[in-house]
Amino acid sequence: MNPDEIRRLFTSALADPEPVHRAGTDAIVAAGRRSVRRRRTAIAGSSGLAVLAAAAMVLAAPVVLSGEDRPPVGQAGPEPPAETTEDGEELPYEPCPGPTEEMTSEQLETSAMYEAALDEAVTEIGGSLGALCVEGQTDYDGFHYDPDFGGYRYHEIAVFPDSGGDADLTVEVRDPVEGPLEERMEQIAECGEAADCTWNHGSEAGALLETEGDRRVVVDEDENPEGDPIPFSGVLLGLADGTVVRVETGGGEYGLEPLEVTHEELAGIAAAIAGGEESPTREHDEGYLIPEDGELIEAFTQAVVATVPEAEIAEGEPTGFAPAADDHYGNDGTELAYLEVDVGGEAVTFFLQKTPIEAPGDGGATRTAAEHYARCTLAADCEFTELDGSTALTHRTYGGGQTELTSIEHRAADGWAIGAGVVGGTADPPVGFEALDEIVHQIR
Amino acid sequence: MTPEQEVEFCEYVEARRGALLRTAFLMCGDWHRAEDAVQTSLVKLYSAWTRTRRDSAEAYTRRIIANSLIDESRRGWFRRERSFAEPPGPTAGEHTHDDRLTAVAALARLPPRQRATLVLRFWEDLSVEESARILRCSVGTVKSQTARGLQTLRALYENADFTGQGAPS
Structure with a gap:
């Protein structure tokens, strides 16, 4: 079957009149x-x-x-x-429900605060948040608190209009736990296994660990069960109270032109989230x-x-x-x-x-x-x-x-x-x- | 959003909605699901309109449509919720009733990602690179999905009986 035959096939499939918009x-x-x-x-x-x-x-x-x-x-x-x-017109459905039923009011406020800080920080580097909630780790549109995980999580797409690119953006704010902070951060980052890690000792915000590497993402189990290697880069920011903020971005344009968000920019996002309580409201x-x-x-x-x-x-x-x-x-x-x-x-x-x-x-x-x-x-x-x-x-x-x-x-x-x-x-x-x-x- | 930006957005919706709906229908085979996906993409586009280049708006909406339809089908939601179409009505132009049923049935046999790839490549006439960007996969995956999709359709047309299978996938 050649492309022209495919086009005829599509035209045939569309032969029925289109329904009236709801x-x-x-x-x-x-x-x-x-x-x-x-x-x-x-x-x-x-x-x-x-x-x-x-x-x-x-x-x-x-x-x-x-x-x-x-x-x-x-x-x-x-x-x-x-x-x-x-007028009784049906509104579009929204596939990314908010996590209102599963968090306390304090957690909701904290989530909103993190999102405000994240939005501001991503905007500063030319991005725009919330293009699409991502299948996988969360079903929510925005931050949510996951008690099993032990912290707040966020996984969406950031769009960068100037470059026309986008990126998977993962953000985590992990609750403090007992034990050495830097050792914990290296474990979270899977240093030496999934990621190459470098400590940046110039950060004033806290202990800063820069990561990069490839993750294998399986898009189609039948077609490619081993998945494609997707480049990522990230930072982990360890705060004095033991909280760990992780910001990681994966190449949205897989195999094409990896989106260049620098470690410095990622560190800025992490610091903005860590200092989110001091962020001004933007009402x-x-x-x-x-x-x-x-x-x-x-x-x-x-x-x-x-x-x-x-x-x-x-x-x-x-x-x-x-x-x-x-x-x-x-x-x-x-x-x-x-x-x-x-x-x-x-x-x-x-x-x-x-x-x-x-x-x-x-x-x-x-x-x-x-x-x-x-x-x-x-x-x-x-x-x-x-x-x-x-x-x-x-x-x-x-x-x-x-x-x-x-x-x-x-x-x-x-x-x-x-x-x-x-x-x-x-x-x-x-x-x-x-x-x-x-x-x-x-x-x- | 300023009044001018909102007017621009409305003009964009009026101008492009029909084409987006047809693309979505070809990807999923169900007008209701197609419309949901298009509406979702346009609502999200509204939120991003002030920061979206006009020339990238189309790719933005296509990306949301394609990935939401593929994700739905992979989650099995679509399979549970899909509504089977009414018997086809009067046909248009040279296309016969049987042509349409056969086409819909053939497309329904394709895995969602292969189907979306073929729609982007041969209905939207996008390049391999553009299709990869929208589907968020590698160029190599687009090429292999295209080849496999064409192969599947060829085999279906050569061997299969589509009678009574004009259902969306």
Whole structure:
């Protein structure tokens, strides 16, 4: 059989009409956002304060339904197992489950902390993590604690876009054990057997052992039961408390061009993980001029009272900011604070949303940028007004059982979008966009 | 991700999704599994989009599709979960009902890695090196898998009766 015959065979196999896609592009984008948000939430969750704040918001946030199928707004906490979008569209399945059921909260936080440090360190050398969970040692997407192994493990693919290459990346953080540290490290590395080992005495982070060699990887037992020799290089970093951090990368492009990650770079990754507890959280990337939460909420409360004189604010209001659990408010970093108010005998919820703009200045205050950050594709209606070259105002309306109105000021130069919204009353809120615009204006 | 990057991503998905789906189907023989693999690859691509060169996005998605389908079949999951296709509908062009059944049945007999190798080499027209990069194996393995796949198909066409075997593998 020759190549042309093979191509005809393929064409014949595809002769049936293709099925209709079960998930549209929007559903894929939504799932991508969820994936990114989950990773960021895990990273942010490595801060004890962030965890406490999120837990507090579960109790404090009001449940407001502005559409029959819409989930409660402001509910923080674990990502819901969303199988469909708001439109009922099926979301893509994810083959790499998170290890949430098998670790303690402390282990989860530590895993997230290690992953944040690893992500940062790999990014610094031009890589990108999490392309694919790897069959074999772990079934998880990310770090997980393995009590039988005696430490945290990570095994995924790192992608290096500039070179177009990728690499198997294995990271281990082994618990301290009794006995000589360097001897243990040599045993872990299988020095003299599977690896050539060299001690690097110039490391300030701890005892550093550099390794390299070949591992035989069996890809197809029938075709090649002995496997192919796959080059690897790695480091083991022994810390003063006996913890051993191992970072090893195997050639992703087997037999082609071995990916060159130097021992120095690997040592940098190991040191970053070892010092992960001191890594800053990355909930909001540096450079965003987000006002202090307390100031913002205070200004919001005063603006509501000033703009809606008949408003009576319930005791204990307002709440603090919490991550938006629903995509319809804004992007991954969107947070909301709520204010329960009685307006002429009707229970009304005002909310303040703040959305960091990932690339301040990018796109200016154009309609495309403003409507993107306001999630206008999900709204029943959006009205755009350009205020000046870097500021725009968007009036966003969601329908459903209760109408939800939001006036969002998109401040491209500052790097954030802020919105004042209202939902409540019998069907339509007792205040409109004019009042919301005034509230936003006063906050500014 | 900026608005412009997200628009670019959506355009990429719209433009390439159909072709990726056909490639995935040829690798596994089941439209549902093919779509799952494509969706998974695109969701992962979304996460990496801001750091992925546009010209490497295609290889990135193909790599995820190929390896996830191969891994699934090796784990036996696919064998348990696969759904047998409906009887084929109207055929297109010059291809007859029997042609399609025969083609699907023949491909179903190939081991997953051989099948993926043939799809990359002769459907996607990728070089040996590019195929090796996607399948994460050596150039030599791609060559041997190609030869064995062609040999297997040749033998099947010469000797086998495919009647009633138009099931995905």
